[in-house]
Amino acid sequence: MIPFLNLRQLNSKYDTAFKNAYRDVLDSGYYILGEQVSLFEYNYASYCQVEHCIGTGNGLDALTLILKGYMSLGKLSKGDEVIVASNTYIATILAVKLAGLTPILVEPDINTFNLDSRLIKNSLTPNTKVVLMTHLYGQLCDVNAIRSICDNHQLILIDDCAQSHGARLNSKLISGNLCDASAHSFYPTKNLGALGDAGAVTTNDNTLAERIKSLRNYGFNERYVADYEGVNSRLDDVQASTLNIKLKFLDEDNASRQHIAKRYVTEIQNEAIILPLYDNSQCHVFHLFVVRVANRTAFSTYLKNNAIGYNIHYPVAPHKQQALQELSKLSFPISEKIHDEVISLPCHPMLTDTEVSTIINVVNAYK
Template sequence: MIKFLNLKKINKPFEATFQEKLKHFFEEGWYILGNEVTKFEENFAQYCGLKYCVGVGNGLDAITLTLKAYIALGKLQKGDEVIVPSNTYIATILAILQADLVPVLVEPKLETFNINPHLIEEKITPRTKVILPVHLYGQLCEMENIEAIAKKYNLIIIEDSAQYHGAFSQFSQSYLSHTKTFSFYPGKNLGALGDAGAVVTNDLKLYETIKMLRNYGSQVKYENEIIGVNSRLDELQASFLNIKLPYLDKENNNRREIAKRYLSEIKNKNLQLPFCNDIQKHVFHLFVIRTENRINLQKYLYENGIETMIHYPIAPHKQKAMTFLNHLSFPISEKIHNEVLSLPLNSSLTDEELNFIIKILNRF
């Protein structure tokens, strides 16, 4: 069976180095917010081309704490509206709700899976304060159009980059002014050994506020300035991320090479391949195809020894937890959720496995 994702194989090259780090970890005896977290925050901020990074417990908290920090700084108020794509993973919307803000869903483009900038303006009201684009599956959103809208209406941009680790150094200083939130869930392009997340920004006040929020609202131990939570990047996870970060560009390039083969060699009129007009702006966290025969295709692939995944089977506004959104209709988003299927794409794939996957897909 060709696994969709073989984390054991992906992380194997880093095992010996991590074992050494683990030994040092026990010898040092500092387990929370130590040198490894500080080092990763410095390294990842530099990698992203931004000044500050705050390590937090997971990607959901990265968005939630960013929104709460803006509230603490007086730039947002509870009840303000946040523009968000209707086909994102539900965590993006949960973060908005947990910050006592209101999600306003906007349809994506069918081709790119990313939010359609041309539909944003019609959803803007006097309560709209934030646009929260999601670089879904690893493809960069149309940021120039989104930036123009944000500037016109004086809106904050917070990027959900949970699936988009990399390539930031190529883009304009305007783009680099945004706050970006990340997940380092084990399956990400830069994955930890458990849950982990981060916020990266050039805004010093935002950075300092999120640092307090993640640590009970405290800068000095036992002195609590604001109401915070416990969401600190774990020292061991930071240690592992420090080991893997220097290899992230190589990982992304490997993914692009696999994607190039899929895009050029899959020839099947029953399958809609992902749109990509600039492969350097796509890090291919996932390679997502569409088909009206998804159930049959997934079964066919499994029977031929190929494991696939569905990202994601249920649209957020159709989730039982989102009863206040259940009455809404987003036909493009619903079509995407009903048709998408993710193929294996990661550095653990061999040429032989890739050849086999392409051959079997072309026979469907």
């Protein structure tokens, strides 16, 4: 069996480094917002070539804190509209709702799975204040086109970088420094994954960074003195030390993912399988390798019978989720097609060339 992803295997190469680091955290006596957190905030800000990194409890909180930060600074008000892709992971939409804002769903481009910049204009109203784009599956959105729409309409541009750690447009423009503020998740399966929940905000905006730093810790600037209505979403030192170790390998791990993706894109030749577009650039870090298949049930049964792990990201479109009833009357045919057809093949740094060949052979033999 080739599993879709085995986290124990993925983290095995860090075994000794983790044990030493955890010993140090234990001995330090500081377990939340301690030295390792400060070090990670410094390291990740440097990696993203950005002024500020603020560690948070998870990616959903990072998104919510950016929006609440802007609200707290008076730059957004309750009910303001936020454009998001209709096929994004549910957390992006929940963050908008948790902040008291209104999500406006816009269809993705079926070839990139990312927010279709050509459609954004049709959804703009006087209440539109933010575009929140998700670099889905690890591929950067059409950043330049979306940035110019935001500039023309005085909109704040935020990105959900949960799946795109290390994706680059060029040597200077990297996931995490492309927008006014960026949210990151370090959930264990991510390209940069902790061993528990963890997240961060990156930004060059000094005022926003200061406010989020306060909001993530009950709105305190001084201990036990709450200046704003904050939350508890602090990064802990065990996760931060894990991330400090793994960050050094992120580019190498992303290169492994790209190597596998290049093989899939060139060697999978089966008319039934629609491959993702990949231009061999650094703008896709293949958090997930997602193909489309008309009859997904038949294909997934076939993969299972041939001992190939798979996953579905995601089976239900946000507007079809029971939890988001208010969106249920809307129609997003491209998203619906995507959600009906997508299936993710194994794609991670521990996959061997032999395993990749096996997967390619099995997929090519599918009828």
